[in-house]
Amino acid sequence: MKEASLRAILPDHELVRMYEQMVLCREFEESCAEQYTKGHITGFLHLYSGQEAVAVGSTHALHKDDYILSAYREHAQAIVRGAEPRRVMAELFGKSTGICKGKGGSMHLFDPDLSFMGGYAIVGGQFPIAVGLAFASKFRKEGRIAACFFGDGAVNQGTFHESLNWARLWELPVLFVCENNAYGIGTSVERASALADIHKRTCGYDIPSVRVDGMDVMAVHEAVKWGAEWVREQSRPYLIEALTYRFRGHSMADPGKYRSAAEVELWKSRDPLPAFAIRLIEEGIVTQAEMGAIKQEAIAIVQEAVTFAEESPWPEDGAVWEDIYV
Amino acid sequence: MSEMTYRDALNLALKEELRRDPSIVVWGEDVALYEGSFKVTRGLLAEFGGERVLDTPISENTIVGVAVGAAMGGLRPVAELMTVNFALLAMDQIIDHMTKIRYMFGGQVNLPMVIRAPGGGGSQLAAQHSQSLETFFMHAPGMHVAYPSTPADAKGLLKTAIRDNNPVMFLEHELLYNSKGEVPEDPEFLVPFGKCDVKREGNDVTIVAYARMTVLALQAAEELAKENIACEVVDLRTLAPLDTDTFVASVKKTGRAVVVEECWKTCGLGAEIATRIYDGCFDSLRAPVRRVSGLDVPMPYSRKLEKLCIPQVADIVAAVKETVAAKY
Ligand SMILES: Cc1ncc(C[n+]2csc(CCOP(=O)(O)OP(=O)(O)O)c2C)c(N)n1
Numbered sequence: 215m216k217e218a219s220l221r222a223i224l225p226d227h228e229l230v231r232m233y234e235q236m237v238l239c240r241e242f243e244e245s246c247a248e249q250y251t252k253g254h255i256t257g258f259l260h261l262y263s264g265q266e267a268v269a270v271g272s273t274h275a276l277h278k279d280d281y282i283l284s285a286y287r288e289h290a291q292a293i294v295r296g297a298e299p300r301r302v303m304a305e306l307f308g309k310s311t312g313i314c315k316g317k318g319g320s321m322h323l324f325d326p327d328l329s330f331m332g333g334y335a336i337v338g339g340q341f342p343i344a345v346g347l348a349f350a351s352k353f354r355k356e357g358r359i360a361a362c363f364f365g366d367g368a369v370n371q372g373t374f375h376e377s378l379n380w381a382r383l384w385e386l387p388v389l390f391v392c393e394n395n396a397y398g399i400g401t402s403v404e405r406a407s408a409l410a411d412i413h414k415r416t417c418g419y420d421i422p423s424v425r426v427d428g429m430d431v432m433a434v435h436e437a438v439k440w441g442a443e444w445v446r447e448q449s450r451p452y453l454i455e456a457l458t459y460r461f462r463g464h465s466m467a468d469p470g471k472y473r474s475a476a477e478v479e480l481w482k483s484r485d486p487l488p489a490f491a492i493r494l495i496e497e498g499i500v501t502q503a504e505m506g507a508i509k510q511e512a513i514a515i516v517q518e519a520v521t522f523a524e525e526s527p528w529p530e531d532g533a534v535w536e537d538i539y540v
Numbered sequence: 541m542s543e544m545t546y547r548d549a550l551n552l553a554l555k556e557e558l559r560r561d562p563s564i565v566v567w568g569e570d571v572a573l574y575e576g577s578f579k580v581t582r583g584l585l586a587e588f589g590g591e592r593v594l595d596t597p598i599s600e601n602t603i604v605g606v607a608v609g610a611a612m613g614g615l616r617p618v619a620e621l622m623t624v625n626f627a628l629l630a631m632d633q634i635i636d637h638m639t640k641i642r643y644m645f646g647g648q649v650n651l652p653m654v655i656r657a658p659g660g661g662g663s664q665l666a667a668q669h670s671q672s673l674e675t676f677f678m679h680a681p682g683m684h685v686a687y688p689s690t691p692a693d694a695k696g697l698l699k700t701a702i703r704d705n706n707p708v709m710f711l712e713h714e715l716l717y718n719s720k721g722e723v724p725e726d727p728e729f730l731v732p733f734g735k736c737d738v739k740r741e742g743n744d745v746t747i748v749a750y751a752r753m754t755v756l757a758l759q760a761a762e763e764l765a766k767e768n769i770a771c772e773v774v775d776l777r778t779l780a781p782l783d784t785d786t787f788v789a790s791v792k793k794t795g796r797a798v799v800v801e802e803c804w805k806t807c808g809l810g811a812e813i814a815t816r817i818y819d820g821c822f823d824s825l826r827a828p829v830r831r832v833s834g835l836d837v838p839m840p841y842s843r844k845l846e847k848l849c850i851p852q853v854a855d856i857v858a859a860v861k862e863t864v865a866a867k868y
């Protein structure tokens with residue numbers, strides 16, 4: 215079957231923007247790895263390289279004021295939603311100019327102006343919060359949906375099941391998006407889930423679902439576009455399972471020995487960036503020369519972000535007592 | 541004796557006990573194939589096999605609850621919570637079930653089980669991953685709580701925990717895993733519960749501490765010795781049962797006490813210990829009991845701020861000096 219032309223789906227400028235963001239996220243993450251090795255970024259650092267098609271495809275299919283929630287692997291989610299890379303990097307450096315004043319770090323990005331309602335480091339913590347945001351939106355007749363991103367490992371938390379049931383029972387507009395990257399730390403989906411087809415797990419709650427190729431940004435876009443509109447119109451939950459892969463270990467501390475080199479190579483051959491680039495070139499939307507410029511631009515943005523983070527001041531000591539209560 | 545890390549001492553304790561008693565089983569997130577997030581369970585799957593060493597889904601409340609059931613059914617489970625922060629998701633099974641079942645059912649059943657949980661702050665893991673929750677467990681009757689400071693204690697206490705017929709919350713400090721010390725090789729080496737260890741003797745002031753705070757207290761004592769202040773460092777080792785006699789006897793001798801706790805100050809274990817000191821030897825006190833505590837704030841990520849939230853050696857030194865200087 216011949217794939218539909220990209221132009222029939224989205225205007226050129228948006229397609230280019232999507233590709234630019236994928237490249238930016240990849241460069242950002244690779245730079246984070248370097249800054250971690252240098253000791254500028256500390257604590258846990260979970261990188262998104264390989265999964266870019268999910269954040270980019272989804273975000274472009276949502277309304278700007280739809281809520282987004284995610285876990286701790288969320289730099290790209292925040293940046294694609296509009297967070298300035300320099301303020302995200304400053305957060306990772308623990309500087310006062312960070313998106314959360316240096317208090318949250320890599321796992322806890324947040325920006326209510328972007329309707330980016332947080333990165334959460336307790337696996338499964340974001341599910342009920344997404345349901346609550348959807349409730350508030352429905353109550354206030356805002357027409358926003360809550361898009362809740364989570365990993366394959368998170369579906370075995372009670373909160374997943376409780377939240378699916380709740381969202382269906384109260385008919386709330388929640389779009390659940392599972393980023394199934396095949397592992398929760400070192401445990402493969404098959405070794406953690408009795409039913410490894412995660413999208414099928416919604417049937418007990420009468421929630422429709424679909425599985426999509428998470429390495430294909432346009433496939434993700436299409437699924438989320440359809441799903442989000444259905445959720446909005448019906449005011450009911452829907453679940454999308456995006457099959458994807460993280461190219462690096464679980465975190466910077468993980469050498470990832472539980473995956474065979476052949477498996478990693480297979481997935482790398484499906485890298486969503488070159489795959490999308492080829493389609494853009496084939497359809498004459500971007501030239502080879504422009505591809506190079508896009509990459510250079512991304513590198514420049516990330517370099518500027520690092521410089522900004524380096525030069526930013528540390529928080530004042532007194533900040534430790536601020537923000538606990540209003 | 542041989543020198544080993546706190547991590548290896550725990551690992552050895554697990555192996556020795558698994559070899560000794562076939563009813564012991566181990567499970568938790570990534571404990572088998574991945575050999576543990578902190579590698580405490582390294583080699584267990586290889587030696588004891590997948591029937592006794594099992595990976596679980598990310599389902600903390602159920603990790604504990606299934607251990608409760610298995611203990612009821614005649615096994616001796618040693619469940620790992622990847623970090624103590626996730627014990628909060630399991631508080632229902634820990635507090636509502638594990639600690640109550642024996643009492644509520646009139647003593648007709650024992651739950652010989654251990655929950656191992658690494659914790660503590662200092663690695664810039666931010667608010668949700670840096671908590672010191674020891675007081676939460678001490679607060680609930682019905683379980684024992686151990687929290688070792690040295691490799692030898694780690695081994696001896698874990699073995700005692702596994703042999704204990706009561707449920708035990710076994711806390712481990714993430715920043716101590718690489719610390720080294722002499723550890724007895726005797727497979728019957730056990731450290732009793734409810735016995736503090738006087739890790740340093742001195743006549744001027746008693747420092748009561750536990751886990752990583754003991755390590756810092758000993759460093760502070762070393763510095764203070766240069767200024768002719770002789771500190772006695774009492775390591776609690778088990779928070780429940782709490783060996784009041786030993787630290788009260790020490791304070792009777794020194795007349796002064798500083799309690800060092802990594803947890804939040806408000807309603808922290810330091811408050812309990814101070815009260816027990818007031819109850820036990822008010823007449824001997826020459827100064828109020830001081831507490832050096834974690835700041836009452838959620839842990840910030842930024843390393844500059846994080847440092848302010850966790851007791852440092854300098855804080856202990858300062859508190860001891862103030863206590864010694866106090867005139868009443
Ligand atoms: C409640 C809880 N339990 C355990 C952990 C430790 N942990 C962090 S990430 C993770 C694996 C999660 O896997 P998945 O949901 O697939 O997300 P991925 O990391 O693959 O993006 C685990 C077990 C945690 N952070 N929170």
Ligand SMILES: [Mg+2]
Pocket residue numbers: 365366367393394395396397398399
């Ligand atoms: Mg995963």
